[in-house]
Amino acid sequence: MIEQTKRILSDLVAFPTVSADSNRDMIAYLANRLEDCGAQVDILADDTGAKANLFATFGPLRDGGIVLSGHSDVVPVADQDWTTDPFKMVEREGRLFGRGTCDMKGFIAATIAMAPQYAEVVRDRPLHLAFTYDEETGCIGASHLAQALVARSLKPALAIIGEPTSMQIVEGHKGCFEYTTRFEGLAGHGSAPDLGVNAVEFAVRYVSRLLALRDDLKTRAPPNSRFDPPWSTVNLGALNGGQVHNVIPSKARVDWEMRPVQASDAAYVKDTLQTYCESVLLPAMRAVYPDAAIETEVIAEVAGLVPADENEARRIVSELTGANDVQLVSFGTEAGIFQSLGMDVVVCGPGSIEQAHKADEFLSVDQLEGCLTMLSRLGSKL
Structure with a gap:
């Protein structure tokens, strides 16, 4: 099985x-292999037609199924010294080198290798394979897939997201x-600054307020937060504007992100910034x-x-892997999107995030x- 998966x-x-x-x-390659195994395969294209999700099902198309999910996109290799x-x-030397081997085509390859076995063992409980686009640029494909599942009134019970966790069970992330x-x-003209509106200067004032909020968030960490760091974070990614020394710049842009540990922190940052812009x-x-x-573009x-007290996905993956410990991580995945549909969700997959990107x-x-061992044992849960 390992040689076929490789x-x-x-x-x-x-x-x-x-x-x-x-x-x-x-996506076409994956669809062909899954159809050859007897899966029901849907290809869900985006508005441009250039990208697509794949959603395949073994067994009856009914509620209560298990989803194995991975993203098909990878980050660029430009300016990297391969x-x-x-x-x-x-x-x-026991390592498989290549863009996406770890993040996260290894997990996808393992699910495809297991597809013939799933076709034989699935009975009443459906097994779904979900492969998405544009996870690396905002989980766009998973959001599209979630809308499609809601439109079809299909409600799987749980999802295993195969991001690289060194096969450890992750039950929460920011x-x-x-x-x-x-x-x-x-x-x-730069000689008459009062006659212009310097977009860069106002962007700097905005950034200063944003960084002050970053410090405020440290005081809002939930008691007994298990995240590292335990508070919501803010990162300034880029500040762009202006062209030459003696011209008042009319345009500027700030790229920034936050990683909230609780929804109230996200609302606090957005509301505070909006008030600051409108009133100051x-x-x-x-x-x-x-x-x-x-103007702020989302x-x-x-x-x-969000970690949950009751989580069927956590229980099942623990039984499959023999791991009893669960973790929280700082990096993001599509897991929260599946959880928002009412599924129990964990993240567990081969490889270390240290090798990704x-x-x-x-x-x-x-x-x-x-990973193959875990997926093979999954057949007993279907």
């Missing part, structure tokens, strides 16, 4: 499914909210230039995975074997 993984790595590009060829071709898998805030001011920044800008503007608001990304063969 061959499938090699095929998957060869599809350069960087988020900026199409994933349709890889020692091998990132889109040609290489095995060396949310990931990403924004771009744009400032529209009035250009002018915009009146000052529009006193000089009435058409001045500050890039993504991906819910976190880096040059010479790799997945160890023993991790892939551990």
Whole structure:
């Protein structure tokens, strides 16, 4: 089984499914293999037709099923110093090198390798395989898939998200909210700053308020929070604006994110910034230039995975892996989207997040074997 899985993984790595590009060829490959095993396969394209989710089902199309989910997209390799071709898998010293081997085509390859067995053992409880697009750019595909499941009134009971956790069970992670805030001011000569509206200056004031909120969030950490760090975080990703020394810049942009441990923190940050813009920044800008503007674009608001007292997914994966400990992590996944549909959810998959997104990304063969063991035992739960 491991050799077959490695061959499938090699095929998957060869599809350069960087988020900026199409994933349709890889989705077609997965669909063909699953259809050959007798699965009911739906390909759900996005509005452009360039991207698609795949949702496949073994067994009856009814509520109460189990979802195995992974994302098909990978991060770029540009400006990374790879020692091998990132889109040609290489095995060396028990490690499988290639973009996406760890994050997270290894898990997808394992589920495809197990598909013939699932076709034989599934009876009353359906097993669904969900492969999404654009997880790396805001979990867009998973959100699209969630809408499709709601429209079909299909309610699986639980989901296992195969992100790299070294086959440890993860029952919680922070949310990931990403924004771009744009400032529209009035250009002018640098010698007369009072006659223009310097968009960069107002962006800096906005950033200063944002960083003050970052410190405030440290005081709002929930008691006994298990996250590391235990509070919601804010990160300033980019501040862009202006061109030359002696021109008042009319445009600026701030890219930023927050990772809330609780919904109230996200609301606190957004409400405080909105009030600051409406009561302080915009009146000052529009006193000089009435058409001045500050607009925030939501890039993504991906819910976190909230630990639950009762969690069938946690219980099942614990039985399958023999692991009794559960963890919380800081990195985000699509798990919260599945949880929002009423499913019990855990994250558990092969490979370490330490290898994800880096040059010479790799997945160890023993991790892939551990994943196959878990997935093979899953057949007893169907």
